[in-house]
Amino acid sequence: MHDNDGTEAVNGRGKIVLHRVTKYFGTEKSEKAVVEDCSFIIEPGKLNVIIGPSGCGKSTLLNLMAGFDEADAGTITFDGVRIQGPSSDRLVVFQENALFDWMSAYENIVFGPHARGSRSGTMKTRAHSILERVGLSAFQDKYPSQLSGGMQRRVELARAVINDPAVMLLDEPFRGLDAMTKGLMQEYFLQLYAENPRTVVFVTTDIDEAILLADRLILLSNGPASLRKCINIDLPKPRTAALLYEEDRANDIKREALAMLYEEALKSFRKQKRSDDDFLSAYSGRTRRDTGA
Numbered sequence: 001m002h003d004n005d006g007t008e009a010v011n012g013r014g015k016i017v018l019h020r021v022t023k024y025f026g027t028e029k030s031e032k033a034v035v036e037d038c039s040f041i042i043e044p045g046k047l048n049v050i051i052g053p054s055g056c057g058k059s060t061l062l063n064l065m066a067g068f069d070e071a072d073a074g075t076i077t078f079d080g081v082r083i084q085g086p087s088s089d090r091l092v093v094f095q096e097n098a099l100f101d102w103m104s105a106y107e108n109i110v111f112g113p114h115a116r117g118s119r120s121g122t123m124k125t126r127a128h129s130i131l132e133r134v135g136l137s138a139f140q141d142k143y144p145s146q147l148s149g150g151m152q153r154r155v156e157l158a159r160a161v162i163n164d165p166a167v168m169l170l171d172e173p174f175r176g177l178d179a180m181t182k183g184l185m186q187e188y189f190l191q192l193y194a195e196n197p198r199t200v201v202f203v204t205t206d207i208d209e210a211i212l213l214a215d216r217l218i219l220l221s222n223g224p225a226s227l228r229k230c231i232n233i234d235l236p237k238p239r240t241a242a243l244l245y246e247e248d249r250a251n252d253i254k255r256e257a258l259a260m261l262y263e264e265a266l267k268s269f270r271k272q273k274r275s276d277d278d279f280l281s282a283y284s285g286r287t288r289r290d291t292g293a
């Protein structure tokens with residue numbers, strides 16, 4: 001056995017196991033399962049991407065893993081211990097902006113370590129190195145309102161990375177950014193990840209983003225959410241956006257995943273059919289009246 005320099009132990013942390021998890025929402029009369037009998041494993045030290053159509057229950061699952069919410073049935077464990085609440089081991093980067101708008105970029109980034117009483121010298125050095133890493137050195141004294149959308153997301157990433165959590169949970173962190181900024185953010189994220197490998201759970205609805213980033217792709221079925229398929233993405237690294245055009249294997253994965261995602265999205269359209277029919281008949285009724293037909 002070779003010597004372990006510590007990275008192995010760090011990389012090996014953060015295994016999350018979901019076992020037959022069910023979650024209901026609604027009042028007693030109209031309770032509906034949003035997640036049902038859902039089991040999968042978040043592999044430690046890997047970039048795990050969860051993908052599924054909008055509204056299928058991805059954020060619900062992420063909240064359960066973060067410990068913000070509790071499952072109604074089944075168990076979720078973190079390195080073998082049942083998750084019973086939030087922990088600084090598992091930090092979340094949300095899709096909406098969660099920066100403190102009265103603090104500068106730098107203050108936002110050091111807020112967590114500062115609150116935990118980290119030595120300020122070490123923290124300062126680390127914050128500056130992370131700011132540089134995400135290309136924001138020149139903007140460290142700016143307030144969130146003075147930063148572009150892409151810059152704000154980079155501050156959020158830096159804020160999570162400096163806390164060095166065993167697991168980073170990201171809920172569609174690049175949603176709503178324009179295509180150029182999104183592409184750049186994905187590159188930043190891959191670089192950050194290569195330099196600070198850890199367990200990542202990254203939620204997205206974007207198949208290109210998923211294939212570009214993922215070591216493992218966890219594809220969800222729709223309403224209620226459960227595991228549809230887990231695909232290992234064994235594409236070469238470092239990855240660039242061109243990968244999706246150049247690698248046949250990337251295209252094969254995309255085709256397979258898209259076929260399943262379409263099927264899942266169709267399920268929810270079919271479920272809505274009744275209300276569509278109501279809408280159509282109401283609409284045609286009105287049209288008949290309006291035209292005197």
Ligand SMILES: Nc1ncnc2c1ncn2[C@@H]1O[C@H](COP(=O)(O)OP(=O)(O)O)[C@@H](O)[C@H]1O
Nearest residue numbers: 025026034052053054055056057058059060061
């Ligand atoms: N707190 C809640 N109360 C009631 N219903 C909820 C709540 N949170 C989510 N839902 C419902 O659960 C489903 C899944 O939501 P969500 O997990 O946010 O989906 P996704 O993140 O995949 O878009 C949606 O139909 C949503 O309306």
Ligand SMILES: [Mg+2]
Nearest residue numbers: 058059060171
């Ligand atoms: Mg969501």
